[in-house]
Amino acid sequence: EDVTLQLKWVTQAQFAGYFVAKDKGFYEEEGLNVTILPGGPDVAPTQVIAGGGADVVVDWMPSALAAREKGLPLVNIAQPFKSSGMMLTCLKESGVESPEDFKGKTLGVWFGGNEYPFLNWMSKLGLKTDGTDVTVLKQGFNVDPLLQKQAACISTMTYNEYWQVIDAGISPDDLITFKYEDEGVATLEDGLYVMEENLKDPAFEEKMVKFVRASMKGWKYAEANPDEAAMIVLENDETGAQTETHQKRMMGEIAKLTAGSNGELDQTDYIRTVAALMSGGSDPVITKEPEGAWTHQITDKALQ
Amino acid sequence: MRSILPVLTVIAAICGIWYLAAVRMNATWVYDQAAREGREVMLVDLVAETLTQERPVLPAPHQVVKGLWDGVAGQKITSKRSLVYHGWVTLSATLLGFAMGSVAGILLAVGIVYNRAMDLSVMPWAIASQTIPILAIAPMIIVVLNSLGVTGILPKAIISAYLSFFPVVVGMVKGLRSPDAMQLDLLRTYSATGAQTFGKLRLPSSMPYLFASLKVGVAASLVGTIVGELPTGAVAGLGSRLLSGSYYGQTVQIWAALFAAAAVAAGLVGLIGWIERATLKRMGMVR
């Protein structure tokens, strides 16, 4: 049986579980033939699945819920990532020491569906993002705005961009980080989403059960063998741009985020995410309580 | 041949300016680092350090050359780190897109020349089509094509074709219309058919125009391919090298990919120029 998986970003250890499952033959054992499509800066997984380009996608919950409200009925069928890895990383010399100092600063943010947690946090802090309180800059593909001092803070992931800043020669002592998790504004990240109508098809459901089971097996294997997982990811990288040290380190950080999850969506996490997204003041990410945006139907069967 | 010396001079001048600029632009970082480590920078150190940074704002020419050399000769050409491999990925999509674009362009031009309604209705929209920022919506187009089951190198090739068809249409329309009234009348006195007029007059006389626009078109189609590779999947190709270089702040990698693309462009334009000379020579149009 064929399954196409659309990733949210380029091939890297962030998606180690799926590559391990494929490489180690876990998918094959379930009788699945899985194609993994890497993402990119402007590939929106939501759009890919809407166009029928994939059966299942990895996406962050804020953008999935926003899409759902736009009329694209996505359903979360599994949540391998327990905690959020997103943070704002600031240069100490810019004078930012606490969130109160953001006012009047330039902050780098990812767009394309990843801006929701940030916008939500800012509205919680009561800061306007239209340039009056903070100046927002659409961050490109790299950490240059921080290195070039074009921004006081930029968005980073604990497992990736943060280390790129360090690799560029800035010592951790010169940096201040604000993890969304610590600020109480964390939202759920990498989860697996499918189209609602597909779930009514028992054959599809069956396929997803197998897929989630194999994927979680892959994740747990990756957690236990981070270095091997990183090497597997490296082998699957077509661009030849990834390096071993970087991927091994990333795998280490990723393992921390997946650690608390067996794949099943934790309802309290979900409720917290929804609450955060709805509290966005005048311009909330979603306006009404989503219904049927998640299901345990798959994980119940897969993890029994 | 006689322009070799001037060209070398200009290149030398550019390199000189480039080195100076590299020192200047990379200096901030050197000073900052020194300040963080609390040491002084001498001028000699400054030059040495600005020209050997791992993530320079502007890499020095020799760093780019080394990056190119490593990319081309430093690996097996099948390796994913090889510029030859990525160059080939880009080249193949470019060639496919260019072929599609030129064929479409030529057919459209023939239609425009032979059909008044097409002439009036298509041309303004062809101009408008080129003002659509296809480059900005490339990722979307690729997704849409994917959803239609078009995958692989074809989506890139379609974007590249979209950019290359326009110069070909414009040049080819001009070329097919280049025979003067007298040359056309001559064939009418023979009662030549439309097909004969096309094959024996319009087509041959459009050749110089066609080749001129093919050169523009092939360059445009390379741009199209690279842009098609930029944001989408970043799987392989010079565009994705550019992107991943940018993603990891590897300026040397960006510049190496850029120069590799330049070499591909120069090669393609040169190749068409060569075919042009050979063809026109056979047609007796080179004196």
Add this chain to the structure above:
Amino acid sequence: MIGLAVQGALILAGFVLDLRLGLVLMLWFGAWTLNAGLAETQSGLARRIVPVIFGLAVLALWEMSVKMWAISPVILPAPSAIWAQITGSLPTLGADFVQTFVKGALSGYLLGCGAAVLTAVLIDRSPFLQRGLLPVGNFVAALPIVGIAPIMVMWFGFDWQSKAAVVVVMVFFPVLVNMVAGLKATDSMQRDLMATYSASYWQTLRKLRLPAAMPFLFNGLKIATTLALIGAIVAEFFGSPIVGMGFRITAEIGRLGLPMIWAEIAVAAVAGSAFYGLVALIEKRVTFWHPSQRH
């Protein structure tokens, strides 16, 4: 006549295969036949509305197809939805337009073209420089210049200055190459005439070579208009403030705001065509004497 028969047959086949296909084909061929008829008339007005009918037919087909095949608005929105979006978000579209077109593209265009013309005049006196710079210029003009966008963003910051810089680099060489060719475009008789007057270099430049170069220059300027818009929009990929046409497009992709994306595309196409048209109009004014403007 044969054409009509073939069209009829195609429409019929369409209806047999799929009612909707038949309808689409019918609309298309209907508009086409109307246009073909209009194109044959001598009236200037009739001919002017031919492209309009063509455009309207395409829009109508688009709307019909989206409705009849129930294409998801997340893949391709209908023209009516796009129009609603345009009228509904004029302030946003306006701000984006100013940021990308006026600040980025236009300023870069003026700077780049100005610099190219000046350079052409300056190197015009040195055959050595010309022989050196032109091959290099031709080479650079064939480069995938968009590749320098990330570099420019790194150098000039994320605001419009970096976009203008990309535009400058993109338009510089095409205009330079055309202008140099234009300055050479005088025929020897015209130059000899100036020589018999013992005219100075600057007199010859002002009275002969600049006017004679105009048709060539405008060729370059017209190419540069489309390049400028593309350059400014693409450069926004690599970092931008939260306003701008390129920004809006990338941001809305993630939000599935397809009508907004298409609204920006429409603005870009209209602005680009208008820009091109404006330059073509100025060309007509300036080079009114050139045979290509007179027929």
Add this chain to the structure above:
Amino acid sequence: MARQRGGMKDTGAMAQPVIEARDLNLVFQTGDGPVQALKDVNLTIGQGDFVSFIGPSGCGKTTFLRCIAALEHPTSGVLKVNGMSPDEARRRRAYGYVFQAAGLYPWRTIAGNIRLPLEIMGFSRDEQEERVKNVLQLVDLDGFGKKFPWQLSGGMQQRASIARALAFDADILLMDEPFGALDEIVRDRLNEELLKLWARTGKTIGFVTHSIPEAVYLSTKIVVMSPRPGRISDVIESPLPRERPLEIRDSKEFIEIAHRVRDGLRAGHGDAM
């Protein structure tokens, strides 16, 4: 000054009329209103005639030749070529047309240019080669078949273009200022050769020129035209013998005819400059 005005019946009845024009009118619709290019043109050209058309710029010489070759269609009147309509005659490939400039296709060799009408008319390969060879000889260009047009002088190109018009043996040769761009000496030579060729083949020739001596030297019949609207103002039958050495140009008859042509021209010219 003109002896006869347009609308006259011309009287030089020949063996058998090859071209017959009766009350021909042609009006061009242009942006600035209609232009009457031909008005009430009556003319009969017999088998084997050499007819020159002379007249100021814009008087309709080219237009009339083009009507004969069915490149233009009269607005009213009757035009018959070999008893058929010009279109019909064209379909039977009755015309060899030589344009003012040589108009050779630059991407074809001289032989290739001459072969062009033969290819279009579907002659066999062998026949093509045969004819190209003959006709190259006829215009004194053997050995130049493989050259490209630009490798030849203007005079040679013009001869090649004549060869092209001769290759398929059309009955009627129409020549529109074929020697306009050449210098006088070369022109003299080509004139002599054209006369020889005409004598040898007995073709009917229509010939447009601006040069009075050329018209007088070559023709059996000189048609003087006047502009606005384009009409025939005089038709002069030449009393000169068919055999004409260059020296004939200093003879009294020659000078007399030339005078008559010049007078006719000047009358038609008026303010046109």
Add this chain to the structure above:
Amino acid sequence: MARQRGGMKDTGAMAQPVIEARDLNLVFQTGDGPVQALKDVNLTIGQGDFVSFIGPSGCGKTTFLRCIAALEHPTSGVLKVNGMSPDEARRRRAYGYVFQAAGLYPWRTIAGNIRLPLEIMGFSRDEQEERVKNVLQLVDLDGFGKKFPWQLSGGMQQRASIARALAFDADILLMDEPFGALDEIVRDRLNEELLKLWARTGKTIGFVTHSIPEAVYLSTKIVVMSPRPGRISDVIESPLPRERPLEIRDSKEFIEIAHRVRDGLRAGHGDAM
């Protein structure tokens, strides 16, 4: 056939030599080796002479005219204009040059074109207007000053280009086949007017043509040239009176001179075709 070969001293001593060439040679270095365009040219042109240059294509007529105007520089020999070097004379604005094609700047009106040399030579505004008006009248173009070149017929354009050369009152008028592209009648008219103008202004005129009657009709002195290498093969002093009606062309003297010119030309022509 030619009476005199190049290298001869010409004897028609005039009032005062305006142009004097002694043993002039000019060799062009081309890709296919050197081309001798002028060989041992000796010529004296006096004040008020009307000198025609005639000869087959490529014999160096244009080259010689260009040498006089300092557009080309002889490889050896002496060339003096008004006792100075041609460059010097050019700096003093001694030349009005009329090229074969009218060569008007299409972006300037007729008046603008005529004003061009005046602007360059720094005439005052008023003076410019004044001169443009006069000279337009002189060539019979009043009222056409505001038109653009393409709105005029070929003959009118040519007259405008002559007006442009006349506007700044140069001593020497050099004309390179100015009427080559015009039809015979128009040409006759312009010839007559040129003669009148010459009579009125007493300018020295150098005139290149391909037409024997034109050369004979206009000149006080006809220089026949022959090619490969370009040399003077004959210099003919015209016995015709300065006052010349068009009818003079049928006179015995005229025909005789024309014969002599034709013979000289034919001798030089040889194989050149």
